[in-house]
Amino acid sequence: MKTLLSIFILGLLSALPTSAQDKQEPYLSIKLEIARAIERGNAYLQSKQHKEGFWGESKYPAYTALALTAAMRSPSYDEADYIKKGYAWLSKQQKDDGGIYGKGLGTYNTATSIVALVSTGDTSYHPAILKARRFLINQQTDWDTKGEADNKYDGGIGYGGSYQHSDLSNTYLSIEALKLSRHIAQDDASGKQPELNWEAAIQFISRTQNLKETNELPETGDDGSFNYFPGNSKAGHRTKPDGSKVLRGYGSMSYAALLSMIYAELDENDIRITAVKSWLSENFTVKENPGLATKDDPSLGQQGLFYYYHTMAKGLAAANIDTLRTKDGKQIDWRNELSNAILSTQAPDGSWVNKNSRWWESDPVLVTAYAVLSLEQIYHSIPE
DSSP states (O other): OHHHHHHHHHHHHHTSOHHHHHHHOTTHHHHHHHHHHHHHHHHHHHHTOOTTSOOSOTTOHHHHHHHHHHHHTOTTOOOOHHHHHHHHHHHTTBOTTSOBOSSSOHHHHHHHHHHHHHTTOOGGGHHHHHHHHHHHHTTSOOOSSTTSOOSTTTTOBOOBTTBOSOBHHHHHHHHHHHHHTHHHHHTOTTOOOOOOOHHHHHHHHHTTBSOTTTOOSTTOOSSSOBOSBTTBOTTOEEEOTTSOEEEOOOHHHHHHHHHHHHHTTOOTTSHHHHHHHHHHHHTOOSSSOTTOOOSSOGGGGGTTHHHHHHHHHHHHHHTTOOEEEOTTSOEEEHHHHHHHHHHTTOOTTSOOOOSSOGGGTTOHHHHHHHHHHHHHHHHHHSOO
16 A cells, blocks of 8 residues: 555656656655665565564564564555564563563663554554553662662663663663653553653763763763763763863764653753754764774774664654754755665665674674664655
């Protein structure tokens, strides 16, 4: 049905004068390329599904959740047996505590699984989604004095288990999952659904930002970028002219924070949002994950590149940003820049992989899912 509708729309566009076509569909060519790349990427993922229905490693349901979400969001989505098989497997991974995980990384696996289940629109998954939401909310940190954000990790969410502190990555993924499933919780007739402490979550996010006006922690910079967790950045430190050291923020966490603050309904004119938007504009690039590279080792910028692409697409789309202005004053259409970067690196078999193996990005299943989801985000966010 979607394919026939697309053909019909293309037929209408072809009947318009060229100027009208350009005005109504400036992204027509790139949309066709994106749609084709998504089809090839999803076909690759389908070929990598295990006979039991899962992808990647069975102890990490996130692989399966990402692949299923990619299949569901395809412009040419067609209900298929392999998708049903995947969801049947995923739904069986839920534990008594509500989490959807195998062995460890409970937050990450549960959050991505919620997004996959929500993407079906199938009400039969609502009880499982509600249980999984409770699991995520119960992971929110509140150390020391209960009800007060008196510990720097309070308000955030971590991996869980032996991983004893909150981090921005798990917090962003949890916030996204809770936001996308909020309507299900609101429709729950029991009236017993818990809610995240959003004020505490925003406080935690603020403590990962290089912004002295809202972050009192030591080694805080002042450029608006974001770090991995309070007092720690995977980009390390930079030394200021006076010899003091401050944390270096980087792209993927900065986009993750932007999306989190939007979903937490922070005012768009809040200094935390305007500051990170400014940093992202001035440091825009699709060649690397900005902030991670150093003069001694430029290759560090390739770390987490496809995770970065994914957070970029989601963050900028949620912020309703169409163009960015770089340091040199150049106006950038991020959708064209990002889609072209992703399209140009697709392998003949439809997959993607990062030559830099940091954060599991040497795994073509994981990276292909990131790439397809990024392209789908671009495709569905293109202004009509």
